[in-house]
Amino acid sequence: MTKVKIAVIGAGSIAWSSTVVHDLLHTPTLLGSEVYLMDIDETRLKRVGAFARKYSSELGVDYKFHLTTNRKEAIKDADFVVNTAMYGGHGYYEAMREISEKHGYYRGVNSTEWNMVSDYHTIWGYYQFKLALDIARDVEQYAPGAWLLQLANPVFELTTLISREVKVNVIGLCHGHLAYKEIAGILGFKPEDVEAEMIGFNHVIWLTKFTSKGRNLYPLLDEWIEKKAQEYWRKWRLSQRNPFDIHLSPAAVDMYKRYGLFPIGDTVRGGTWAYHWDLKTKQYWFGPTGGPDSEIGWMLYLAHHEWYSSYLERLAEDPRMPIAPFFPASRTDESLIPIISSIANDEPATYQVNVPNDGAIDGIPNDVAVEIPAEVSAKGVRRPQGLRVPGKILKSVLWPRMLRMEMTLTAFLEGGRQILIDWLMLDPRTKSEKQAEEVWDAILAMPGNEEMAKHYRG
Ligand code: NAD
Known part of the structure; x- marks a missing residue:
């Protein structure tokens, strides 16, 4: 059993907050650890804090939860930093989707071949990229040697970006597998x-x-x-x-x-x-x-999200309602907390991770994050080598997806307008260059996008 410091950035996340807390409380190998829950939204922070404290006292387990809106305080000297933060909230991206649709881009300019996922924000995710990179740089500066577990999307782009730009041990995680x-x-x-x-x-x-x-x-x-x-x-x-x-x-x-x-x-x-x-x-x-x-499926997801948020609030705050009966009796299948335990206690185990390729899959550059099963322990991530996929998948699926990732990272790192236009000139929904120009003009003119507009207008 090893006591560690874990910082969760974006701890109020509806998708993650209750699972992270639940899985920790069901992990005896990390008992006594200090958990810093950090979010800029004080209401959400208070809710996840109340949830964590009430649940841990019900289960009688010893984890120390601290609440903070100060990222540096959370990250300083942490052993593990978990990033679940999403800039702007879902509504911000829905507003860009609505503008896109007015210009003929069904489900938004962000949707492309092999990325139709509605909260996997790539080309329009300027602020999300900036936030993830800032968090990674804080880890490098205030907690050198810590592990950064990147749960916030887009995991593919952000794991690649962070591993290229920052000296930090980063692992991207996704439960989709x-x-x-x-x-x-x-x-x-x-x-x-x-x-x-x-x-x-x-x-x-x-x-x-x-x-x-x-x-x-x-x-x-x-x-x-x-x-x-x-x-x-x-x-x-x-x-x-x-x-x-x-x-x-x-x-x-x-x-x-x-x-x-x-x-x-x-x-x-x-x-x-x-x-x-x-x-x-x-x-x-x-x-x-x-x-x-689809517009129906995503509306149902966001409605459920809202509902789950109120449900958590009720569980956290109503003294008449215990939490434990509403959650599984043991840890969920999520790998986040087991990975932390494997590293902290040097218990090697195989997990599905996103890490720079480094020879794991043939035909993919070493500095592109791949998703593979790999052994994780205190020594780090031991990748298998020379895995292969059929040529059809490598060349007509993975390479085109990699190209979109590289375009997104270049747009974010170098700025300028041309790459945004080129992004849409590759899109079968684009009927003219004028259409591409107009949709980006409208998105960049949206209130809140001033800094992003400056970055792309030069
Ligand atoms: P959400 O909006 O409910 O939660 C995001 C949290 O980030 C909010 O509490 C918000 O206040 C906080 N935040 C925003 N800016 C911040 C900042 N500067 N510093 C600290 N906190 C900040 O979103 P969600 O639906 O819970 O999703 C969160 C992320 O998780 C998204 O990127 C989503 O795509 C991703 N996700 C990943 C997986 C996976 O398997 N990896 C699964 C589901 C969701």
Whole structure:
């Protein structure tokens, strides 16, 4: 058992706050640790603090929670810094999406081939990139040697950017890969009996190994597609309530047929515009909600987000309501806290991580963050070497996605307007250069975007 200092930046995050606290409280190997919860939003900070203190006293476990709006205080001498901060809140990006749509860019100028995820803010994420880089620089300055665990999106872009620009141990994490368990379950296998290897970039990962007790499950997946998929889809179309229920959707199966490996987790939300032209197209491929990134699916996600926020508030503040009965009895499947424990206690274990390639996947530059299973311990991240994906995936999926990442990082680092225009000249929704010019003019003129406008106007 090792006591460490953990700083959580953006601790009021609706997506993460309760899970981070819950998983910590169910981790005896880190007992006695000091946890600094940091957020600029005092209301959210108070809520997560009340939640953490009430829950830890219910469970009778000894973690010391400190609340602060001062980032330096949280990061100073930390052993681990967790970044879950998202600049501006969801509403800020929804406003840019609305402007984009007025100019003919359905779901926003940020949506591109292999990144249709509605809160994976790349080309319009200027402030989010700046925030993530500032946090990384604080870690370098005030907590040299600490581990930075990057949970805030876009994990692919930010892990690559931080590892290139800052001397810091960074690992990007995403829970999307856990979707292989649902696929195993639908095929009738216990997830704990299944071994899966998924590799690629964050949100663009492909199932390169899928076995149970030594048996290859791909032939069973093929048989399911041939004999059972139609009936499954018929029922699913009548009952899909959760827009994220797309792991075995027609889109997933179509991607498998086109590219030769099964896409996992948020990969299914991507693809080319063939799956995303409009709501009708999305509904064909992702079910009646149109999947999580349609106007319907994302509206449902944001509504749930709001609801969950009030729910947490109630749990944190109503003395009549205990917290424990509303959460699982043990840790969730999230890898964040187990990774911290593996490093702190030098207990090597394999996790799905995003780290600079350094030879892990053939055909990808070493300074581009890949998502792979790797062994993590106090000694660091031990990557497998020479992993391979089929040429079709490497060259028509991963390289185009890498190009968008490089364009985004160049836009952020160098500024100037041309790259924004070029971004849209590669987009099949663009009918003229004038359209591209006008949409960027409107986005950069949006209140709140003054600094971003200066950066891109030069
Ligand atoms: P959210 O808006 O609910 O939470 C973000 C938090 O960041 C807020 O509490 C906000 O006050 C805080 N924040 C903003 N600016 C800050 C600053 N300068 N310093 C400190 N805190 C600041 O958003 P969310 O839905 O919880 O998502 C948070 C992030 O997590 C997003 O980037 C989202 O895409 C990402 N996410 C990642 C995964 C994954 O698997 N890695 C899964 C879900 C969400």
